[in-house]
Amino acid sequence: xxxxxxxxxxxxxxxxxxxxxxxxxxxxxxxxxxxxxxxxxxxxxxxxxxxxxxxxxxxxxxxxxxxxxxxxxxxxxxxxxxxxxxxxxxxxxxxxxxxxxxxxxxxxxxxxxxxxxxxxxxxxxxxxxxxxxxxxxxxxxxxxxxxxxxxxxxxxxxxxxxxxxxxxxxxxxxxxxxxxxxxxxxxxxxxxxxxxxxxxxxxxxxxxxxxxxxxxxxxxxxxxxxxxxxxxxxxx
Numbered sequence: 572x573x574x575x576x577x578x579x580x581x582x583x584x585x586x587x588x589x590x591x592x593x594x595x596x597x598x599x600x601x602x603x604x605x606x607x608x609x610x611x612x613x614x615x616x617x618x619x620x621x622x623x624x625x626x627x628x629x630x631x632x633x634x635x636x637x638x639x640x641x642x643x644x645x646x647x648x649x650x651x652x653x654x655x656x657x658x659x660x661x662x663x664x665x666x667x668x669x670x671x672x673x674x675x676x677x678x679x680x681x682x683x684x685x686x687x688x689x690x691x692x693x694x695x696x697x698x699x700x701x702x703x704x705x706x707x708x709x710x711x712x713x714x715x716x717x718x719x720x721x722x723x724x725x726x727x728x729x730x731x732x733x734x735x736x737x738x739x740x741x742x743x744x745x746x747x748x749x750x751x752x753x754x755x756x757x758x759x760x761x762x763x764x765x766x767x768x769x770x771x772x773x774x775x776x777x778x779x780x781x782x783x784x785x786x787x788x789x790x791x792x793x794x795x796x797x798x799x800x801x802x803x804x805x806x807x
Contacts, residue, residue, distance in 0.1 A: 586643050595625040596785040599645030602699050603728055604772060605630035607748040608667075609649055616792055633701040640775065646786035647776040649793070652703030660778045662794035666769040668746040669707070670760040672731075674738050680759040687763050691715065694722030696742040698731040703770065704743065711768040732758065745770060 600609050605628060613626060629645060633652060639645045640659075653661045671690070673679050679689075698704075709716045722740050725731050731742045732749065736757055752758040774794050780787045 595627040596647070596789060597627045597629060597645045598647055598649065598789070599629050599631065599636040599639045600649040601633045601636055601651050601702065602630055603651060603702065603745050603748055604649045606729075607745065607750075608772075612793055612796060616789060620788075620792075632699050633703070640777075647774065647790045650773050650775060651770055652701075652706070653773045653775055658778055659775050660790070661773050661775045662790060663797055664772045664774045664794055665797050666771055668762065668766075669704070669743045669768050669770060670746045670749070670762055671741060672735050672744055672749055672752075672758050672760050673741050674736055675756060675759055676738065677741070677759070679741075679761060682761055684764045685761045687712065687765070687767075688715075691718040692720055694720045694740055696722045696731050696734055696740040697724040698728045698742065698744065699726065700724070707768045707770055708743070 598609075598613070609628070613628065617626065629639065631639065633650055636645065636648050636650055637654075640648045649664065653659075655661070671679070671685050679685060708719060712719060722742075723734070725734060728744055728748050731744060732752060734740060735742055736752075746760065749758055749760055753760050774790045776784075776786045776790045782788070782791075
């Protein structure tokens with residue numbers, strides 16, 4: 572009965588002792604950020620930084636990233652939402668547009684933009700849970716939000732893209748997550764007519780960290796790229 576508690580005590584002991592070791596900086600990233608968006612920034616940071624400390628990137632769903640940050644398992648987090656809990660610094664990294672994706676054979680595939688009313692009653696395939704997309708859509712559609720129809724919840728953006736390619740539905744995803752498929756002609760992305768909703772992405776670390784802590788340095792560096800990221804996104 573005591574074994575789980577003992578294992579957690581040993582893990583906490585190891586974490587405490589690791590503060591005094593030259594351990595890797597551990598970045599926790601939500602699936603969409605870790606898979607589609609973060610890698611060029613990590614490469615640029617390593618190229619520009621004098622700190623040759625090894626980086627460890629761990630990719631999970633958003634709620635798990637938050638739990639890992641709270642438990643001390645990751646030093647800094649890149650997430651698609653933040654609930655404003657005390658004890659942390661949450662800096663805006665970038666805004667990412669949500670676009671409708673359809674297969675090339677879909678009747679909407681030739682549209683240059685999509686009136687949002689066309690989404691009412693159309694089942695939308697769902698991806699990663701806890702990403703905040705549902706809340707964003709509720710705010711975007713306002714009183715019309717109940718007319719949105721949820722389709723199958725597939726657990727990841729990769730799964731959503733495969734099912735949309737197969738003609739099994741449509742979805743709303745981060746624009747940066749479908750660049751390769753659009754370029755290859757496997758999917759068509761359609762912006763919403765009025766510019767559509769945008770998702771705010773955050774970089775988060777504990778507010779107790781000093782400015783010379785590697786997590787603080789990396790988080791501040793990444794947050795400082797917010798304006799540049801937004802400018803690039805607007806040209807896509």
